[in-house]
Amino acid sequence: MDLPTTSRSRAGGRRDEGHALVEFALVGPLLIAMSIGFGSAALHLEGMSDAQRAARTVARMQTRGVDLSAPSNQDLVLSSLGSTGWLIKVTTLSADQGSLDIEAEFEFGDSAVRTGSDAGLPSNLPTVGAAPMTVAEVYHRPDYGLPEMFRWGIVYGRAAAAR
Amino acid sequence: MKHADKLRKGSAMVEFGMVFLALLATFGMIVDATLPLFTKVSLAHAVRSGASYAVTGQTEPGLDHDQSVKEAVKKNSLVAVDDSNITIQYYLPNGRGAAEHNDAGNIVEVRIAGHSVPTIFPIFWPKAARIVNARGLDVVEPFEAESRAP
Numbered sequence: 320m321d322l323p324t325t326s327r328s329r330a331g332g333r334r335d336e337g338h339a340l341v342e343f344a345l346v347g348p349l350l351i352a353m354s355i356g357f358g359s360a361a362l363h364l365e366g367m368s369d370a371q372r373a374a375r376t377v378a379r380m381q382t383r384g385v386d387l388s389a390p391s392n393q394d395l396v397l398s399s400l401g402s403t404g405w406l407i408k409v410t411t412l413s414a415d416q417g418s419l420d421i422e423a424e425f426e427f428g429d430s431a432v433r434t435g436s437d438a439g440l441p442s443n444l445p446t447v448g449a450a451p452m453t454v455a456e457v458y459h460r461p462d463y464g465l466p467e468m469f470r471w472g473i474v475y476g477r478a479a480a481a482r
Numbered sequence: 483m484k485h486a487d488k489l490r491k492g493s494a495m496v497e498f499g500m501v502f503l504a505l506l507a508t509f510g511m512i513v514d515a516t517l518p519l520f521t522k523v524s525l526a527h528a529v530r531s532g533a534s535y536a537v538t539g540q541t542e543p544g545l546d547h548d549q550s551v552k553e554a555v556k557k558n559s560l561v562a563v564d565d566s567n568i569t570i571q572y573y574l575p576n577g578r579g580a581a582e583h584n585d586a587g588n589i590v591e592v593r594i595a596g597h598s599v600p601t602i603f604p605i606f607w608p609k610a611a612r613i614v615n616a617r618g619l620d621v622v623e624p625f626e627a628e629s630r631a632p
Binding site: 362396 | 575579615616
């Protein structure tokens, strides 16, 4: 049965449309912000894994005899990381009667990345005989061109290697 | 069919057409935005695997060392990589520039440069933003002299 269309029902339909538009205007930005938030969180996680991998590579290179204090080698490492905002700290330790002594320590990259104090070396580093051990610490500030509110801060990676 | 039913059916089709196009565009945009990231991760893994392969000095049957490394890179990549985009370079460990061979202790750099990622909706993304590069580093281990790179 066809219902007669009255001016009241037409006005009601327009009001419903108006409600839907207002609701969309409220929910839409929230949904967009959530999508960007999830995306930036995923990129941050990827940055964490990049930092961890970079630390492993640096620690391995240093223990294999690569002179990472040489600027050209530092450039090689930094350019292999593919983006800006990296700070790498290399610490060489030696074991002496069960205690670890710092033999050498240097850092390269963008010193502005680290805003706070050092994370510091862990107290439970194993002593590997008398072999020198290298600890590489990597600080990275991922920049994906997103506004500040969608950035998750500095990522940190650390790895140790012994010859 | 009554006139009102015909009108309703027509407007439903128009709505479907509009929503379907918007959905298709959204889907294309998501794929276009994430494909370079996926490619970057895949190529980064491939060059790292290539560098790990290179330091062992092994070769594939019938191929020289550098060609074998390129094969290792391609095998470990989830996206198709062109041989011409892969370069292998050796550096002296003391930081005094490039080395000619894969002698033990040298740094090996496996690089993919200028890999182009295709677009579904080219209007959304500039072409320059869809070029992906990746580099992997490692240090060459001591191995038999027959595997020396040319």
